[in-house]
Amino acid sequence: MDEACQYLSYREAGDGKSFETARAFCTVTGSFVQPMRADICNARYGLDPETDCEFYEEPESAPTDDAPDADR
Numbered sequence: 067m068d069e070a071c072q073y074l075s076y077r078e079a080g081d082g083k084s085f086e087t088a089r090a091f092c093t094v095t096g097s098f099v100q101p102m103r104a105d106i107c108n109a110r111y112g113l114d115p116e117t118d119c120e121f122y123e124e125p126e127s128a129p130t131d132d133a134p135d136a137d138r
């Protein structure tokens with residue numbers, strides 16, 4: 067895989083913080099991505115989210131929606 071991680075998204079708010087510009091957000095961990103890890107998320111420098119990120123989940127196990135109010 068040489069594409070950005072499917073779990074990568076960009077948000078301006080989340081994790082109890084908000085920003086003026088959208089930042090990389092991981093929907094697996096439910097938190098913003100650290101700048102060092104963003105290279106993996108974006109598959110830069112030959113890195114591969116699937117093999118280089120310990121948070122990556124196989125697509126078969128659907129990403130969980132861990133929003134606290136999910137059981138409305």
Ligand code: SF4
Nearest residue numbers: 071074092107115119
């Ligand atoms: S932290 Fe891992 S699972 Fe999350 S978006 Fe980045 S590469 Fe994907």
